[in-house]
Amino acid sequence: METKETSPAVALRCWVEGRRIWLELADQRLVSFPATKYPLLADAPQAQLEKIKLRLQGLALRWEELDEDIWVDDAVHGRFPRAKSTAVSTT
Numbered sequence: 001m002e003t004k005e006t007s008p009a010v011a012l013r014c015w016v017e018g019r020r021i022w023l024e025l026a027d028q029r030l031v032s033f034p035a036t037k038y039p040l041l042a043d044a045p046q047a048q049l050e051k052i053k054l055r056l057q058g059l060a061l062r063w064e065e066l067d068e069d070i071w072v073d074d075a076v077h078g079r080f081p082r083a084k085s086t087a088v089s090t091t
Helices: 072-076
Strands: 011-017 020-025 030-034 053-055 060-063 068-071
Touching: 011 053, 020 072, 030 072, 060 072, 068 072
Parallel strands: none
Antiparallel strands: 011 020, 020 030, 053 060, 060 068
16 A cells, blocks of 8 residues: 655744744645643743744744744644643542
8 A cells, every 4th residue: 555645844934822823834824723732831921932933944843941842743733742641549
């Protein structure tokens, strides 16, 4: 069976509106996701959240003060980190 490989999503521009991160992609799509999808972003003060930068020729997002990096392709395709679950004891 033949598989079709696709190129990763590339962002041309990024910005924050409220608590949402917006991306303008090279293929002309606009994509956004809530900061709450990433633990470090969810708890970040608004001023730090807004200090977003594109890195690696648009393949990654970087928040220097938060020490957070996110692959653009992961955000575009909804591959967010899983929430840590707490084990519940039944005994």
